[in-house]
Amino acid sequence: MFKILKYSFYDLSRSRWSYVYFLFYLLLGFTLLFLNNDLSGAVITMMNVIIVLVPLIGTIFGVMYYYDSKEFTELLLAQPIKRKSIFLGQYFGVAISLAASLILGLGIPFVAYGLFQSGAIWDFVILLVTGVFLTFIFTALAFNIALSNENKIKGFGFAILLWLFLAVIYDGIFLMALVHFQEYPLDKFALIATMGNPIDLSRILILLKLDISALLGYTGAVFKNFFGTSMGTILSLGMLSLWVILPVWRISAKAKKKDF
Amino acid sequence: MKHFLSVLFLLYFLPSMAGEIRVCSSCEIKTVKQAIEMAQSGDTISIEEGIYKESDITIINKSLHIKGINYPVIDAGMNGTAFAIKAEGVTIEGLKIINIGRSHTKDYAAILLNGSQNFTLKNNILENVFFGFLIEKSDNGLIEGNRIEGEGIDQANSGNAIHLWNSNEITIKNNHVKEMRDGIYIEFGKNCKIINNVCEKNLRYGLHFMFSDSNSYIGNTFEDNGAGVAVMFSKHIEMKKNLFKKNWGPASYGLLLKEISDATLEHNIFEDNTIAVNADGTTRVEFIENDFKNNGYAIKVHGGAYTTSFTRNNFLHNSFDVGYSGRLNDNTFSGNYWTNYSGYDLDKDNIGDVAYRPVKLFSHIVNQTPEAIVLLRSLFIDIMDFSEKVSPIFTPKELIDPHPQMKRILW
Structure with missing residues (x-):
C-alpha cells in the first residue's frame, strides 16, 4: 500500500494541478494578509474560503484522479497486489498531496507574517486541522462515488451534487427545520x-475559537459549553474521524467486490 | 450702610476665623475622629501622610474641609463605612481610603453622604471598597478627579463606585473607575452632569441610570464592562462624545436603552461591542453623527420604538447593521453611511441613488428564531442574503435608508 501511495503522491506532486492548488492558497494567504495585516481577521476570511473550497476541490480532484488513473489501476490489478492496497494507496496519495498543498500554501504566508508571535496561532491550527479533515473526508466520498459509477459524467454529477448538498442544501433544510x-x-x-x-x-469549531462567537448569544453559550469541554472536543474530532473512516472502509469493501 | 459694613466685615474675617486642625502621628491630635469632634463648622482638618486605622468616622452638622496631604491612608480594616456624613458644605480631598467591609444587608461605603448639600469630593483614591461614594438625598455636589478601584469579584459581593440616590444637580468629572459592580449609578437624580470619566472592567454597567431625568453624560469612556451604559426609565438624557468600547460577551452591549424618551445621542463612538445599541422602548430618541465600528450588531431594536431617528451615522464593518423586531412605526433611517452599501451614485451628489436596506434577511430570521444564529457565515446564508438583497420579500419593506451616503461622514 505504501508503494502505491508513494507512486500516487509522486505522480500528483508532478502534476500541474497540485501546483495550481498550492499557488492559489499561497496567493490567497499573501493577498489577505497584505490587505489586512490583522491575523485573526484573516483567519475569519480564510475560514469562509476553507469550508467552501476545500470540500469542493477535494471532491472534484478525487473523482478526477480516479477516472484519470483508471488504466493504470487496471494495469496494477493484473499484478499480484491486494486490491485494498491499490485503492487505499491511491486515496491516501491524493488526500495527502491535497492536504500538503493546503498546509504549505496557507502556512507559508501566515508564518511569514509572524504567526508564531501572535495569539492567533491556535485559531490557525484549528483552521488547518479542520481543513485537513475536510480534505480527507471529501476525497474519500469522491472515491466512493467514482467507484460506484462507471460513467464519468454521472460520477462527476453525483460528486458535485454531494458537495452542493453538504455545503448549501443541508443548511437550508436545517434553517427551515x-x-x-x-x-x-x-x-x-x-x-x-x-x-x-x-x-x-468545522465552521462551528472555528467560529467558537474566534471573538465572533460572542455573537452566537445563548445558543452559542450552549455550544461553547459543549465544545469547550474535553468531551465535546473528543466527540467532534471523533465525528470528523468517523466521516473519514466510514467512507474509507467502504472504498476497501467496494473495491474488493467490484468487477473491472 | 451700617449693616452692609458689618456684613463686609464678617465676610472679610470669616475665612481667617475658620481654624485649621492638623492630624498626624506626631501631632497633638492623632486620629481623624478626634479632630472632627474638636472641629467647629467651617474648620479645615489637614491630615498628614500616614496610615489611620479608623472606621465609622461620622460628621454631623459641621461644614468641614478635610484635606489629605500626600494621600494619608484611611484604613477601615474591613469593618463598615469609613466616613458617614450628614452636614452641609463638606469637602473631602486628597485621601486614600481602603478596605471597606462587605455586607449583604448594609451598604458600606468609603464615603456615605446623607442629606448633605453642597459637597465636594475631590482627588481621592479608593481601593478595595464595597461602595465608593454613596450619596443619598444630597444636592449640588462635585465629584472630581477620584480614582476608585474594587476587587471585582462577583456582582453580589461588589458595590457601585459612585452611587447617587435621590440627589440632584451633581457634577461627576474626570473620575477613573475600575472593577466595581456599576461604575456610576444614578437613581432618582436630576440635572446631573457626568463628564470625561473613564469606567472600565466593571462587572455590570459602566454607567447606569434609573428613573433619572434631564441628565447628561459627555466625553466619557466605557471600556470592557459587563455592559457599557444602561439608561432605563428616564427622560431627556443627553449623551455626547462618549466612547463605548469592547463591551463584548454573549449578554453584553455598549448601550442599553430601556423605556427612554426625548434623548439625543450625538458624536459617540461605538467600537467592538457585541451589540452597540440595544434599544427596547424608545420614544423621540435621536441618533446623530455617531460611529458604529466593528460591532456584532450596530443597532438592535426590540420593539416599542417610536419617532426614533438615525441620521448621518457611520456604520462601519458591523456583522449586522440593524436587527429589528416589531413594526417600523414612525422611526426613520436617513442619510447614514453604510460600508455594506453597494449601490451607485450616477448624479455624483454623494447620495446613493438606490435606497439601502439595513436589515439582512438572516438578521431578520435570527430575531425570530435565535437558534438560527448557528448558521452564521454559512454559504447558504450568504446566498440567501444576496437573493433577498436583489429582490426583498421577507424583510420589512419600509425599513430603508432612502439617502445612503457614498462617503464616510466626517463630523
Missing part, C-alpha cells in the same frame, strides 16, 4: 444537526 419548529427548545437539535455535517461542524 429551525424556523418551522421555533416554538420548541432547539439547542439539542441544533447541536446534533451541526454534528451531522462535517462542513457545519
Whole structure:
C-alpha cells in the first residue's frame, strides 16, 4: 500500500494541478494578509474560503484522479497486489498531496507574517486541522462515488451534487427545520444537526475559537459549553474521524467486490 | 450702610476665623475622629501622610474641609463605612481610603453622604471598597478627579463606585473607575452632569441610570464592562462624545436603552461591542453623527420604538447593521453611511441613488428564531442574503435608508 501511495503522491506532486492548488492558497494567504495585516481577521476570511473550497476541490480532484488513473489501476490489478492496497494507496496519495498543498500554501504566508508571535496561532491550527479533515473526508466520498459509477459524467454529477448538498442544501433544510419548529427548545437539535455535517461542524469549531462567537448569544453559550469541554472536543474530532473512516472502509469493501 | 459694613466685615474675617486642625502621628491630635469632634463648622482638618486605622468616622452638622496631604491612608480594616456624613458644605480631598467591609444587608461605603448639600469630593483614591461614594438625598455636589478601584469579584459581593440616590444637580468629572459592580449609578437624580470619566472592567454597567431625568453624560469612556451604559426609565438624557468600547460577551452591549424618551445621542463612538445599541422602548430618541465600528450588531431594536431617528451615522464593518423586531412605526433611517452599501451614485451628489436596506434577511430570521444564529457565515446564508438583497420579500419593506451616503461622514 505504501508503494502505491508513494507512486500516487509522486505522480500528483508532478502534476500541474497540485501546483495550481498550492499557488492559489499561497496567493490567497499573501493577498489577505497584505490587505489586512490583522491575523485573526484573516483567519475569519480564510475560514469562509476553507469550508467552501476545500470540500469542493477535494471532491472534484478525487473523482478526477480516479477516472484519470483508471488504466493504470487496471494495469496494477493484473499484478499480484491486494486490491485494498491499490485503492487505499491511491486515496491516501491524493488526500495527502491535497492536504500538503493546503498546509504549505496557507502556512507559508501566515508564518511569514509572524504567526508564531501572535495569539492567533491556535485559531490557525484549528483552521488547518479542520481543513485537513475536510480534505480527507471529501476525497474519500469522491472515491466512493467514482467507484460506484462507471460513467464519468454521472460520477462527476453525483460528486458535485454531494458537495452542493453538504455545503448549501443541508443548511437550508436545517434553517427551515429551525424556523418551522421555533416554538420548541432547539439547542439539542441544533447541536446534533451541526454534528451531522462535517462542513457545519468545522465552521462551528472555528467560529467558537474566534471573538465572533460572542455573537452566537445563548445558543452559542450552549455550544461553547459543549465544545469547550474535553468531551465535546473528543466527540467532534471523533465525528470528523468517523466521516473519514466510514467512507474509507467502504472504498476497501467496494473495491474488493467490484468487477473491472 | 451700617449693616452692609458689618456684613463686609464678617465676610472679610470669616475665612481667617475658620481654624485649621492638623492630624498626624506626631501631632497633638492623632486620629481623624478626634479632630472632627474638636472641629467647629467651617474648620479645615489637614491630615498628614500616614496610615489611620479608623472606621465609622461620622460628621454631623459641621461644614468641614478635610484635606489629605500626600494621600494619608484611611484604613477601615474591613469593618463598615469609613466616613458617614450628614452636614452641609463638606469637602473631602486628597485621601486614600481602603478596605471597606462587605455586607449583604448594609451598604458600606468609603464615603456615605446623607442629606448633605453642597459637597465636594475631590482627588481621592479608593481601593478595595464595597461602595465608593454613596450619596443619598444630597444636592449640588462635585465629584472630581477620584480614582476608585474594587476587587471585582462577583456582582453580589461588589458595590457601585459612585452611587447617587435621590440627589440632584451633581457634577461627576474626570473620575477613573475600575472593577466595581456599576461604575456610576444614578437613581432618582436630576440635572446631573457626568463628564470625561473613564469606567472600565466593571462587572455590570459602566454607567447606569434609573428613573433619572434631564441628565447628561459627555466625553466619557466605557471600556470592557459587563455592559457599557444602561439608561432605563428616564427622560431627556443627553449623551455626547462618549466612547463605548469592547463591551463584548454573549449578554453584553455598549448601550442599553430601556423605556427612554426625548434623548439625543450625538458624536459617540461605538467600537467592538457585541451589540452597540440595544434599544427596547424608545420614544423621540435621536441618533446623530455617531460611529458604529466593528460591532456584532450596530443597532438592535426590540420593539416599542417610536419617532426614533438615525441620521448621518457611520456604520462601519458591523456583522449586522440593524436587527429589528416589531413594526417600523414612525422611526426613520436617513442619510447614514453604510460600508455594506453597494449601490451607485450616477448624479455624483454623494447620495446613493438606490435606497439601502439595513436589515439582512438572516438578521431578520435570527430575531425570530435565535437558534438560527448557528448558521452564521454559512454559504447558504450568504446566498440567501444576496437573493433577498436583489429582490426583498421577507424583510420589512419600509425599513430603508432612502439617502445612503457614498462617503464616510466626517463630523
